[in-house]
Amino acid sequence: MDRLEPLDRRLIERFQHGMPLCAEPYRAMAEALGCSEQALLDSLRRLQARDALSRIGPVFEHSRAGASTLVALAVPAERLEQVAARISQYPEVNHNYRREHAYNLWFVLTGPDRASLDRLLAEIETDTGLAPLDLPMEYSYRIDLGFSLENLP
Incomplete structure (x- = not known):
């Protein structure tokens, strides 16, 4: 696997768990990482293109x-x-x-x-x-x- 971009690495490390629950989660993620929302979206696209990211979304307690x-x-x-x-x-x-x-x-x-x-x-x-x-x-x-x-x- 090629080297990860620094933002890609920080994004994975920080948001494997605990994605913000708000109206603009990508903006909140970008703020937490100190980058623009566009840079964050570009990072997600890069990770998906490399097959390093398959899904973004919640995991629900199914019984609830x-x-x-x-x-x-x-x-x-x-x-x-x-x-x-x-x-x-x-x-x-x-x-x-x-x-x-x-x-x-x-x-x-x-x-x-x-x-x-x-x-x-x-x-x-x-x-x-x-x-x-x-x-x-x-x-x-x-x-x-x-x-x-x-x-x-």
Whole structure:
């Protein structure tokens, strides 16, 4: 990986957690970093272009915001890209990713309640012709994952 620009590094270090909850979060982030909002947006675009950034957004405690479940599909290899693209079109889907396993497509499905999830699971099965493996969370573990860039070039 190429060297990170100084602002890119500061942005990652400071805002892996705790993005400002306000009407203008990018402006608040820029102020905290001592740069312009445009410089901050340019940094985010650079990081995204390098695939160093995949998402900016909140992580909600799912039990307070409705219902969610982890879902896995066993997709024939020749259909994987097509099915993944279709699954990603559902606004209730996030964290859609491929795994090296018989169940090779995994995603999180969210909705206002369990009944909504059940309807979506049935729709996905009808839509794809594949039976979803529904893996609702039984226990919640809070892992506040972040990475220090201190030893990176």
